[in-house]
Amino acid sequence: MHIQLSDGCLVYANKRVTGLPTLFLHGGPGYWSGSFEQLAGPILEKTRTMIYLDQRGCGRSQHAPSSTYRYDRLLTDMEEVRRFFGFHKWSVFGHSFGGLLAFLYALQYPNRVDSLILCNTTLYMAESLTYQLKYGSNLLGKTVNPPTQTSLLVKHFQDTIIQLREAGNWERIQFQHTAHAKRLEQADDRPDNQSDHRFQQAFLHSDLFAIDYRKRTTEFVKPVLILAGKHDHAIGPHHYQRFSFPNQQIALLDCGHHPYAEDVASFYKDIEQFSSVKL
Template sequence: MEFITSYDGTTLAFRTLGDGPPLLCLPGGPGRAAEYLGDLGGLGAHRTLILPDTRGTGASGTPADPDTYRVDRLVADVEALRRHLGLERVDLLGHSAGGSLAMLYAAAHPDRLSSLTLVDPSFAGVGLPSDTGVEQVIASRASEPWHAEAVEAHRHMTTATSFAEAAPYRLAFEPLMYGRWDAAARAHAAADPAQRALPVSEHFYRDYTPDTAQLLASLGELACPVLLLVGEVDLWPTAEAAAGAASLFPAVTLAVQPGAGHYPWLDDPRAFTATVEGFLVRAR
């Protein structure tokens, strides 16, 4: 584990994993330590993964001001890490809520990106829906033995007013977030509570109102290539929502991984790694 001091004196932790050109990977959750990313399905065999813990999560420090957990203010932490790493331009990957952060970083610092990879990103950071067609995706999995319980938990999750209120239903809901509810998926989901910092989750989008028009204009001028990779049965975002958002970017590759959920590197590591590494090679 390595540490840097960000703009406001908060200590940020990150670790590096793998070998090859660097790839800066922003975790989601929001508020989940980067540990859940693992080695992204073996991507570390091709890239040096730089895995920061968002402030307030994992080994990173707790800031004096909890408002700095907000997604737009986290952009400054990403820039602080880029500077520390000495990278003039960076290949950036964001997963889930980390995808929102990655898009905001791209809008603020487009000249610092060599490529942008968005893996099942939330579009909340740019003010677009992530759940278009979600009921159809849920219905498509009706034959699964866990389906009824997961649907009931999903109802509670979507009507909860806070992450803390939703927490008791999360594990029952989790099968809907994976393409296969096997032992690896169950272990990954069970690790969530210990890896999640609820204060970060609660503040991530609190009082944040995106300037959608300006953000879409900025992303529409993004010069670097973009990979938008989503699981076929993910709920947040759905493949339909991702297809609608793909037109934001002038140089985009949209990849829908068959049978995958919100964590496509777990559902089919080989397919995930081939897609991402193939894109990164072409982006050079």
């Protein structure tokens, strides 16, 4: 279904009603929740009321003025979606860049968040892109010294991604075993997956990019499950080690960036164990 937000933008937020309300936030920036909904939904929906939100400008949601592609507006969108469904509080599940949004939402609306699940999440975008640039360059047989200036780092990163795609190596950033990439590719190959390319550009060049939010993880005291892929070369396999949530549980998965398409059994087991302990 689509929900009209206070500024008129229509966002897609599909709700499957079964139990604990859980908002899913996709990564990217500029991806969508459709593939997660298809691959992970059938099992998660057995115990949770899943809300799959396509952020404004992403996937099945309406494209919006680029001036509204800001993290503060996205946090407002999330809060408006919560009020629309009438939840007093919910669990927030973020993957990749979506985990950063989940954490920022929890900081701004702590009384509305029951728990966090952060899956292969970056809380410092500049560091994750620097790691990905180095790893990708190595796959191309190159050695780089990543620039610290944001605009130059983003340009080098984007140039490297293009070269990796041309060389057929892009999947090695995202997956431990590239055979798993087919599952995600098939789930993404839908006509309603229509993200606005301006969304990603807005966030790669925003102030959000350069801030290390790991320093603020001590501020959120409710339960946090950290799912980290041992072979996640999109975020960096050790990025999570500087998370310092007071009530955190860490689960290491034998996968790359998309555990719901790779290490599926462990992915579900760790989430359900976390849910049982928390409840």
